[in-house]
Amino acid sequence: MRVLLVEDDLMIGESLSEALQDETYIVDWVKNGRQAILTLKVQPYEIILLDLGLPEIDGMGVLTAIRDAKIDTPVLIITARDDIKDRIAGLDSGADDYVVKPFELGEVFARMRVLIRRAQGKADNHLTVGNLSLDTTNKRVMMNAAPIDLTAKEYMLLTKFMLSPEKVMSKTELEDSLYGWGGEVESNAVEFLIHSLRKKLGQARIKNVRGLGWYISNNTANSNATSNSDANHPRA
Template sequence: MRVLLVEDDEMIGESLSDALQDEAYIVDWVKDGRQAILTLKVQPYDIVLLDLGLPEVDGMGVLNTIRHAQIKTPVLIITARDEVKDRIAGLDSGADDYVVKPFELGEVFARMRVLIRRAQGQADNLLIVGNVQLDTTHKRVIMDDSPVDLTAKEYMLLNIFMLSPEKVMSKTELEDSLYGWGGEVESNAVEFLIHSLRKKIGQQRIKNVRGLGWYISNSN
């Protein structure tokens, strides 16, 4: 899952970015509204965490601009503005949810899961493909009623596949979802991850379409 964090406060931004990465999110962090708009026009994200009190263009301006541009990425406002009129204005401008600072990280993560799940048409936080189950709330994978131990990157890769079973994902799409800005990506990193994941959930579960990419199959 790739997150755009839009926050100009260094301390809040750093702590939130670190916490999101600990939760197996890929985080890109920008510190002003203009950069947020430019980024959202060229890079897809699963969700945006948006402060309102931003330099260059404030959060409301960001919301209005991206919604007019038909960018439908879920937006969770995270702000110190706690008056009802501010919440109403944010939601009416296109935000999907609103959290007031100071906040509990657990609540932020829960609200993120709801918005991402809703955008992807998922009924709950349990993904099931064949004999593999992935619990996105607790970051657990079960296969044939037994737990499967995955690395953080293996978990992220499996999550990407299981959100769209039978859909072929290209190497570029997978790299964009698995690695943030500034991250060094070796040429065979995706292939290596797929190889290691196949060893844990079965060679035939993840299939290759030569020249196009990979997908997770509902059948063994």
């Protein structure tokens, strides 16, 4: 899942960006409000982490601009402004949640999961497609109640598929879920990961529509992959 981090403090931005990547998010980091608005006009995100004290255009200005533009991406404000009036103003201007610095990363991640699943119309942090289940809190994948060992990139790609089962996704769309700005994308990276997932989940699980892309099927037929019960968390 892709996150836009809008934060001008270099130390906080670097720390939060690294922590988000460790949680298997793709992070694009901008350091001023004007760049945030321009970015959101061309790139979709699952969630926005927005500081208020930004140069050029402050966070409230960014929030107003994107809501006026009908961009409904969930926004989690992360700021040092702890006055109740600021909280009310942020929420009334279109933010979905508000966290005051200094914050615990675990709480930020939990609030992000709530906002993302709410935007997707889901009641909890579990995705289910046929006999596959994915726990986005613990980064655990199960098939027929048995754990499946995935790499970090495999987990990220599978999450993208399971968020929209039966939806055909292009190679470019899938690459966007795997690499942030400046990330070196190998020409066959998506194909390689799909081949690997098919070996683990069954050849019939991920289907190709020639010339358009791939999708994950609810059909469990021929899903005869083996699993490793001792290693069920994604690795780099």
